[in-house]
Amino acid sequence: MKLYEQGRSKNPTKRHEFVHNKDYILCPKDDGYRGVHLIYRYKSTSQKHRIYNGLKIEIQLRSRLQHAWATAVETVSLFTGQALKSSGGEAEWRRFFALMSSAIALREKQPLVPGTPIEKAKLLEELRRLTRKLNVQKALRGWTYALKRLPAKNVTNAVAFLVVLDLKAWTLNTTGFKKEELGKASEAYLAVEKAANPDVHAVLVSLESAHAMRSAYPNYYLDATTFINALEFAIR
Numbered sequence: 120m121k122l123y124e125q126g127r128s129k130n131p132t133k134r135h136e137f138v139h140n141k142d143y144i145l146c147p148k149d150d151g152y153r154g155v156h157l158i159y160r161y162k163s164t165s166q167k168h169r170i171y172n173g174l175k176i177e178i179q180l181r182s183r184l185q186h187a188w189a190t191a192v193e194t195v196s197l198f199t200g201q202a203l204k205s206s207g208g209e210a211e212w213r214r215f216f217a218l219m220s221s222a223i224a225l226r227e228k229q230p231l232v233p234g235t236p237i238e239k240a241k242l243l244e245e246l247r248r249l250t251r252k253l254n255v256q257k258a259l260r261g262w263t264y265a266l267k268r269l270p271a272k273n274v275t276n277a278v279a280f281l282v283v284l285d286l287k288a289w290t291l292n293t294t295g296f297k298k299e300e301l302g303k304a305s306e307a308y309l310a311v312e313k314a315a316n317p318d319v320h321a322v323l324v325s326l327e328s329a330h331a332m333r334s335a336y337p338n339y340y341l342d343a344t345t346f347i348n349a350l351e352f353a354i355r
Contacts, residue, residue: 151220287318
């Protein structure tokens, strides 16, 4: 981190300006997010780029396990329709991720997430209970499998896809819908939700959002192995 903060020292009059940092590792967020954010102010003497002077740029630094945690949050948010990144969604999922972040913090010898048990035994006992109740490993493996199988391009003139994953039968069904069929797509999605089968999960994804996620977060299309391994290491 010091290398980034001191990066402008070789040419301080012409290089970017370091503004400040936000250290969410020493001071984790209540939801469990951890990482370091470095904020800079752009500065250039070039006539072509001067228009950008004053704009702020943020660099985020995370450890491998912190990044795996963030990836798992994104995956769960997508497939459950929960706004976990903005402190929304089901209380049990929010609590699970806060506890898991503290479990990772123990491995990295960093401060625990506020509101999680200070005693390691109590922390891991609660983490085990929620892991079993939410069926975390099976759900994450299934959801990341589904993400891999999302259509890579529009081959049927579809603008949206209903992805239905059955974790018990281990089947994945993807149905494309054209623009004029969006009402039908919503009805099909609601039908799956109303069935309330705990083993069946559905998500209605627009082509634009699927492609945007692929280009912005290509790592989400690998798998959740790192996170699952970290979870099983913590609770075993």
